[in-house]
Amino acid sequence: MMDNFLAYDNLLYSLYTAIDFEDLKGKLLCHLEELIPHQYSSILLIDPNYSRKGGSLKVSEFFCKPSEFMEAEKTYMEKYPEAMNRRLNISRETVSVRESSLMPEAERLHSKVYQECYRRFDIYDTLQLSIASGDDLLAVLTLFRTRAAGAFADEDVYLLKALSKHLNTIFYKHCRERDTAASVSGAVEMITKKVHMTPKETEILTLIFLTKSNLEICDELGIKEHTLQKHFQNIYRKLNISSRWELLRFAHDGAQGLGMGQAS
Numbered sequence: 001m002m003d004n005f006l007a008y009d010n011l012l013y014s015l016y017t018a019i020d021f022e023d024l025k026g027k028l029l030c031h032l033e034e035l036i037p038h039q040y041s042s043i044l045l046i047d048p049n050y051s052r053k054g055g056s057l058k059v060s061e062f063f064c065k066p067s068e069f070m071e072a073e074k075t076y077m078e079k080y081p082e083a084m085n086r087r088l089n090i091s092r093e094t095v096s097v098r099e100s101s102l103m104p105e106a107e108r109l110h111s112k113v114y115q116e117c118y119r120r121f122d123i124y125d126t127l128q129l130s131i132a133s134g135d136d137l138l139a140v141l142t143l144f145r146t147r148a149a150g151a152f153a154d155e156d157v158y159l160l161k162a163l164s165k166h167l168n169t170i171f172y173k174h175c176r177e178r179d180t181a182a183s184v185s186g187a188v189e190m191i192t193k194k195v196h197m198t199p200k201e202t203e204i205l206t207l208i209f210l211t212k213s214n215l216e217i218c219d220e221l222g223i224k225e226h227t228l229q230k231h232f233q234n235i236y237r238k239l240n241i242s243s244r245w246e247l248l249r250f251a252h253d254g255a256q257g258l259g260m261g262q263a264s
Contacts, residue, residue: 004035004159007031007034007035008035008159008162008163010031010034011027011028011031011032011034011035011163012163012166014027014028014030014031015027015028015166015167015170016166016170018170018174020174021174021175024170024174025043025063028043028141028167029041029043029063029065030065032143035159036127036143036152036156036159036160037145037149038127038143038144038145038149038152039121039144039145039146039149040064040065040066040069040072040121040123040143040144041064041065041069041141041142041143041144042062042063042064042065042069042070042073042141042142042144043062043063043064043139043140043141044059044061044062044073044088044139044140044142045059045060045061045062045138045139045175046058046059046060046088046137046138046139046140047059047060048060048136048175057085057088057089057137059077059084059088062074062077069121069144072117072118072120072121072123073117075116075117076113076117076118079116079117080113080117083113087128087140088137088140095129095130095161096127096128096129096157096158096160096161096164097127097128097129098125098126098127098128098151098152098156098157099125099126099127099128100124100125100151100152108125109124118144121144121146122146122147122148123144123145123146124145124146124147124149124150124151125144125145125150125151125152126142126143126144126145126152127142127143127145127152127156127157127160128140128141128142128143129141129142129160129161129163129164129167130164131164131167131168131171132168133168133171133172138168138171138172138175139171139175141160141167143160183209184206184209184210185206187209188202188205188206188209191205191239192205195238195239196238197235197238198234200221200231201231201234201235201238203221204217204221204228204231204232204235205235205247207220207221208244208247208248209248214228232244235247
């Protein structure tokens with residue numbers, strides 16, 4: 001019990017002190033071996049454009065430990081897309097699933113998927129955790145054990161599920177906030193290529209697209225409300241629009257159809 005507590009504590013500390021996502025996934029997969037012994041692991045990141053309730057899902061990136069296990073997951077995704085989609089859709093909400101509790105051994109180890117993708121790695125059991133924010137599935141984490149290691153225990157399921165609230169928060173920050181920042185950067189770049197904006201106006205555009213309030217923008221830029229309103233007027237005039245709502249549409253619609261042909 002004490003060993004589990006220390007492993008759990010070390011894992012959480014490493015996750016909250018991760019510098020970036022590359023550092024995060026490396027630390028997660030490394031420290032999980034101490035908490036829940038296993039031989040292989042994978043993280044499937046879900047494309048945010050496909051992670052919508054009721055819609056299909058698509059993997060945008062995936063990582064494996066050790067790296068040679070990527071061959072198994074890649075084969076699975078390429079040869080069995082329907083099975084992969086079922087695997088992802090099991091995880092629409094945060095849940096920890098042990099394959100050995102869902103399917104008899106004979107069925108698991110004699111399936112076509114197992115024979116073509118996982119047999120050469122001698123996989124015997126898997127433990128899967130969805131990582132989600134509300135209805136938005138962020139990633140699927142899967143641990144794999146060989147026959148020699150045996151099936152995952154109830155305690156393993158509990159330990160992985162106990163991590164879910166932390167992983168949900170941390171992955172959202174690293175995945176979706178990263179996606180949002182990239183989207184905002186792209187929208188601002190698109191606008192500034194079409195219309196000249198001063199450095200201050202560019203800063204304001206970025207903060208607006210990040211859904212900052214007027215007060216937050218003033219505090220961050222160290223300006224008064226009336227000064228901010230003047231910047232708004234200049235931005236609206238250049239983009240030939242008349243409201244903040246129209247401005248926010250640039251981030252959503254890619255700066256299309258808002259009268260930019262008349263901008264100066």
